[in-house]
Amino acid sequence: MQQFNCTTSNLKDSIFTWDYFVEFQKVKKNITKIEKELNLLNILIGKEDIEAEFINLVAEYPKVRTVLPILIAIRNNKMKETKIIDDFNELISENKDNLFNSSEGLTNELKEDLLAFFNNSGLRDIFEDKDIKNVVDYCFGVEVGMDTNARKNRTGKSMEIIVEKIIQKFSKENNLEYIPQATQTKIKSRWDVGIELDKTNRIFDFAIFNKSKNKIYIIETNFYGGGGSKLKSTAGEYQYLYDLLSKQGIDLIWITDGLGWKTTKKSLSETFIHNDYVFNIELIKQDILKDVVS
Template sequence: MKLNDYTKLLSDERLNIFLSTLSVTNRTPEYYVNWDKVERETKRFELELHTLNYLIGKENIYDEALDLFSKQPGLLQAIPSLIASRDKVLDILSINEQDEMTFDQLNFSKIDILRIQDYVDFIHQAGLLEFLQNKANRSLVDYVYGVEAGLDSNARKNRSGTTMEGLLERHVAKICQEYSLEFKPQATAPYIKENWGINVPVDKSERRFDVAVYSKEKNKLWLIETNYYGGGGSKLKAVAGEFTELSQFVATSSDNVEFVWVTDGQGWKTAHLPLSEAFGYITNVFNLYMLKQGYLFELFQ
């Protein structure tokens, strides 16, 4: 189906086509691990980790650790990485044999040299000393490299949106090169006004559009927002409402401005009603399949 045929359909018909062509994933191979970040985070404490190799296999490891950290307290800054924590200031709950609870805080960013034994006690109770004594059998740098790769998996949710932005930007760049159009990622209303002379009403002053495309020949602007939702949830209703309102704001411009929403993901199948309402206001709602079919090429042409 061509773009013109799609946009002439009733909103419910467009919605049904959209839902039936949703992708099962937007995960490129780069999605899984950001190796540059893993290497950067590992190198931050590479020297400290090499020094801490000294503790591997030590018999009287508690006393050895207490002596080492007393002489070189800065080594303690590497401990959060060894226990897979992004936090450098740790709040700690301790429960004794009488079930009495006490709360403490240890700062691994700014080491309190008067509390070295408290740090070592925590490391011992966290099981790290036992690991170093009996289970670690290779470089702690290599170990932390693996830890960082695991921690990086927590950033995958954010990368899903970044992946969509990257896919959209590359797609738009190809079209703009072919049709001699201008484009700007993360475009603001002031930037658009200053560079292209187009007035863009926005719902909030800090609004940044994922991609803005400008045709000097037509003096026309397309504003594109993109996201991806692999799973359902209440957030989808809010997202659909947000982009519906944004499209209405954009439509009030005195200039030739058109709003485009590129979204995808199986999660939208759980938000049929709010998405249906959005389709009633936004004509240009596309998924990745529609981009593959050339809808943006036709739209900008």
């Protein structure tokens, strides 16, 4: 229990670097793909007969319709799943994805629906009042805002980057091999070691191979800055995974960190007792992997 208390006493409060907040390369890539269509929309800025100009634009350049959702900060694939209410009296919702499908012919009904979108979404006012100066720049900002939704995924990626730097150095110093994003197929192909898994598509953060022992070690990582019910189920999942792998002579090393565990110590403690190797960042920085792997 003393070792557990030591582990929870030096949990990290953050693993975030400045590049955690916005992935600008992804933002630029997304904008570049639609830049031509966005530039065409600049024609509408400040126009007086803006409804007619809007319909003429989408009629002449149908692909402009495909970029309209980003103007209201929604992805096209999400638009397919989202039903819209046009009439508050009827409160009937309909899927309007066809508005943004450039291959669908521009009928009078579709023109009316496009104008309803343009007016009711607030876009007409934005263009008419010149609230934006350049649609490309505007959408760059929209993309930055939407990218913040991906921060949760980047938390896991940040943890993997930190751990990989340590594993990379450790493997080099101890004549070990490792694979990031290790799958059943990759492990078999690289080291000719078969692993039986509950899910064929399961991906491990890392796999380390000790040639002298002909032994595989699986490493999973995560970071929890805040508490929640998920932590309890996460701890239980790693007990299950430990049992699954240990039956095959494979050791599971779970590297987890974050002050979120302060709120769920009991669940972490149960896994700490059940599993052989539960570490935090501080412990692996102190070369504890050497006691396990080499």
